[in-house]
Amino acid sequence: MNEAHARIYAAIAAIPRGRVASYGAIAARAGLPGRARLVGKLLGETPEGMILPWYRVLRSSGQVALPTGSRGFREQCRLLRAEGVVVKNGRVPLASFGMDANLDRALWGMPD
DNA sequence: CGTCTGACCAGTG
DNA sequence: ACACTGGCCAGAC
Numbered sequence: 849m850n851e852a853h854a855r856i857y858a859a860i861a862a863i864p865r866g867r868v869a870s871y872g873a874i875a876a877r878a879g880l881p882g883r884a885r886l887v888g889k890l891l892g893e894t895p896e897g898m899i900l901p902w903y904r905v906l907r908s909s910g911q912v913a914l915p916t917g918s919r920g921f922r923e924q925c926r927l928l929r930a931e932g933v934v935v936k937n938g939r940v941p942l943a944s945f946g947m948d949a950n951l952d953r954a955l956w957g958m959p960d
Numbered sequence: 961c962g963t964c965t966g967a968c969c970a971g972t973g
Numbered sequence: 974a975c976a977c978t979g980g981c982c983a984g985a986c
Contacts, residue, residue: 889984
């Protein structure tokens with residue numbers, strides 16, 4: 849566990865309930881712009897019992913990164929839907945649930 | 961040292 | 974919408 853790892857974990861832990869963020873956004877928030885792969889690498893080796901909202905991290909396209917249909921994939925969809933996030937075909941509409949979707953919510957009063 | 965491999969990404973066509 | 978490119982970099986070998 850080094851400094852970069854700690855900052856990445858902190859950035860993920862900071863994603864509000866019912867919202868999602870991309871790997872790239874997490875990396876940037878952790879002060880490591882352009883290093884989305886490092887975020888993915890870290891999550892890949894995240895211990896089972898670790899308390900972390902890993903499922904709120906998606907690709908920049910809104911797609912769930914895990915292989916479609918895999919156990920992790922289904923678990924991620926389940927956890928997201930459990931907090932009100934819409935997941936359709938393994939994908940989340942970032943315009944409504946992304947962390948930078950404030951304007952959308954103000955105009956349309958979507959999730960909260 | 962060199963090479964390969966990722967829960968990735970933005971740009972281009 | 975899809976395919977490809979070059980960029981990213983820590984670890985395994």
